[in-house]
Amino acid sequence: MNLALTILIDGVIYASWLFIVALGLTLVFGVLRILNFAHGGLYALGAYSAAVTVGWFTGHGLDGWFTILAMFIAALAVAVIVTPIIERGLLRFFYGRDEVLILLVTYAVFLMLEDITKLIFGVDPYYVFEPRTLLGNVEIGSLFYVGYDLALIGTAIVCGLAVWLGLRRTRIGKVTLAVIAEPEVAATMGVNVSRIHLLAFGLGVFLAALGGALTAPLISVQPGISVSVVIVSFAVVIIGGLGSIPGAAIGALIVGIARSFAVYKVPEAEIFIIYLVMVVVLIFRPEGLFKPIQARRI
Numbered sequence: 001m002n003l004a005l006t007i008l009i010d011g012v013i014y015a016s017w018l019f020i021v022a023l024g025l026t027l028v029f030g031v032l033r034i035l036n037f038a039h040g041g042l043y044a045l046g047a048y049s050a051a052v053t054v055g056w057f058t059g060h061g062l063d064g065w066f067t068i069l070a071m072f073i074a075a076l077a078v079a080v081i082v083t084p085i086i087e088r089g090l091l092r093f094f095y096g097r098d099e100v101l102i103l104l105v106t107y108a109v110f111l112m113l114e115d116i117t118k119l120i121f122g123v124d125p126y127y128v129f130e131p132r133t134l135l136g137n138v139e140i141g142s143l144f145y146v147g148y149d150l151a152l153i154g155t156a157i158v159c160g161l162a163v164w165l166g167l168r169r170t171r172i173g174k175v176t177l178a179v180i181a182e183p184e185v186a187a188t189m190g191v192n193v194s195r196i197h198l199l200a201f202g203l204g205v206f207l208a209a210l211g212g213a214l215t216a217p218l219i220s221v222q223p224g225i226s227v228s229v230v231i232v233s234f235a236v237v238i239i240g241g242l243g244s245i246p247g248a249a250i251g252a253l254i255v256g257i258a259r260s261f262a263v264y265k266v267p268e269a270e271i272f273i274i275y276l277v278m279v280v281v282l283i284f285r286p287e288g289l290f291k292p293i294q295a296r297r298i
Contacts, residue, residue, distance in 0.1 A: 002141065002142060002143065003264065005140070005141060005143065006143060006260075006264065007257065007260045007261050007264055008257065008260075009140065009143070009145065010256075010260040010263070011253070011256040011257030011258075011259065011260035011261070012153055012253065012256060012257070013145075013149045013150070013152060013153060013256070014255075014256040014259060014260060015156075015252040015253045015255065015256025015257070016152040016153045016155065016156035016252075016256075017152050017156065017211050017214055017215045017218075018211075018232060018233065018236060018252045018255065018256060019156045019159075019160065019236070019248060019249055019252035019253075020155070020156050020159050020207055020210055020211040020214065021039070021043055021207065021208055021211035021212075021229060021233050022233045022236040022237050022240075022248045022251065022252055023159060023160060023163060023207050023245065023248050024039065024042075024203065024204035024205065024206070024207030024208045024211070025039050025204065025208070025233050025234070025236075025237050025248075026237045026240070026242065026243055026244065026245060026247070026248045027163065027200060027203060027204050027207070027245075028200060028201055028204035029237065029242050029243050030180055030200075030242075030243035030244075031176060031179060031180055031196065031197065031200035031201075032091070032095065032197055032200060032201060033095075033099075034091065034094075034095075034099075034102045034103075034106065035099070035102070035103050035106070035234075036106050036204065037103060037106040037107040037109075037110045037230060038086065038106045038107075038109035038110040038113060039110075039204070039208050039230050039233060040110060040208075040226035040227060040229045040230025040231075040233070041109065041110045041112075041113030041114060041117070041226050041230075042078065042082065042113070042205050042208035042209055042212070043208045043209065043211055043212040043225075043226055043229050043230070044113070044114075044117055044212060044221075044225050044226035044229075045078050045082065045113060045117060045209060045212065046074065046075050046078050046208060046209025046210060046211065046212030046213045046216075047212035047213060047215060047216045047219075047221045047225060048117055048120070048121045048126065048212075048216075048221055049074035049075070049077060049078050049209065049212075049213065050070065050071040050074040050075065050128065050212065050213035050214075050216040051126035051127075051128040051216050051221045052074070052121070052126070053070040053071070053073060053074040053077075054067045054070045054071065054074075054128045054130060054131065054216075055126075055128065056070075057069075057070040058130055063130060064134065065134065067128075067130045067131045067134070068131055068134070071131060071210075071213040071214060071216070072210070072213070074209070074213050075206055075209040075210040075212070075213045076206060076209075078205065078206070078209035079202050079203075079205045079206035079209055080202075082205055082209075083198065083201055083202040083205050084198070086109060086201070086205075087197065087198055087201040087202070088198065090105065090109065091105070091106075091201070092194065092197065095197070110226070110230070113226070114223070114226065117223070117226075118223055123222075123223055124222075125220040125221060125222035126216070126220070126221040126222070127220060127221070128216050128217050128221070129217055130217070131148060131217045132146060132148040132149075132217040132218070133148075134147070134148060135147025135148050135150075135151055138150055148217065149218070152214060155214065156252075159207065159210075160245065160248075160249055163203075163207075163245060164245050164246075167245075172199070175191055175196060176196055176199075176200060178191065179191060179193055179196045179197075180243075211229075212225075212229075232255065232274060235251075235255060235274050235275065235277075235278045236248060236251040236252050236255050237251060237288075238251075238278055238281075238282070238288060239251035239254055239255065239277065239278050239281045239288060239289060240252075240288055240289055240290055241287060241288025241289055241290035242287075242288060244288065244290035246290050247288055247289055247290030250289055250290065251288075251289070254277060255274050255277065258273050258274060258277050259273065259274055261273070
């Protein structure tokens with residue numbers, strides 16, 4: 001019983017931060033119709049920025065809950081700085097062109113971000129443990145978990161609900177849905193499609209950077225962390241269905257629990273099992289578990 005509970009909780013914790021990253025990826029695809037391979041580099045940039053910002057805060061006596069604020073500031077700063085450079089300076093010239101070409105362009109951006117990160121932050125690992133000590137330990141049954149890790153679950157739920165409600169309950173969200181369904185018609189109705197693209201990409205960048213910032217206290221922040229994250233994030237959105245927010249949530253849970261099961265029962269299959277699940281889903285549901293609603297043409 002304890003083992004089953006451990007697998008479940010560990011899986012959900014892993015799925016929580018992964019969902020935040022995948023949420024940004026699926027949002028960008030839903031609005032801009034591009035598979036943003038650079039998403040992993042943005043995640044790494046958020047992790048490095050958070051590690052440096054938290055270090056600066058603690059070095060100036062702003063410890064405790066200020067370190068949580070520092071992580072959000074770092075993620076927001078990444079989004080504000082990087083979004084116009086990538087979206088306005090590069091991607092907007094490729095909208096509507098071949099999907100493979102756009103994928104190659106974002107892959108090139110990913111490679112550049114890898115080197116830029118090394119140039120700015122160096123190659124030595126960063127350790128940022130302060131935020132993870134704030135909430136202490138939480139007892140669940142006979143098990144003890146770090147409170148910060150469990151708080152990630154709540155953070156993921158808040159992020160998912162905020163994006164979902166924002167798209168369906170706000171004016172800018174409804175305009176965004178119109179752009180997703182029919183960008184040409186939306187443009188003829190006076191919608192600034194270019195601005196919607198910028199806002200959607202910026203939110204996607206923020207979510208990627210936030211995912212990196214929130215996981216910085218859990219890992220050693222070092223070169224290479226972006227590669228595994230972007231691959232697993234792609235697996236999540238493919239399992240759930242490209243462009244589907246509920247699909248990203250279910251996909252993250254499936255991946256998280258499958259990985260946790262493998263860690264405890266079949267350690268040598270930890271990475272393999274994620275792609276096995278993806279293959280099985282694609283065999284029976286090539287469009288993913290949740291196919292986004294498509295506008296019907298009449």
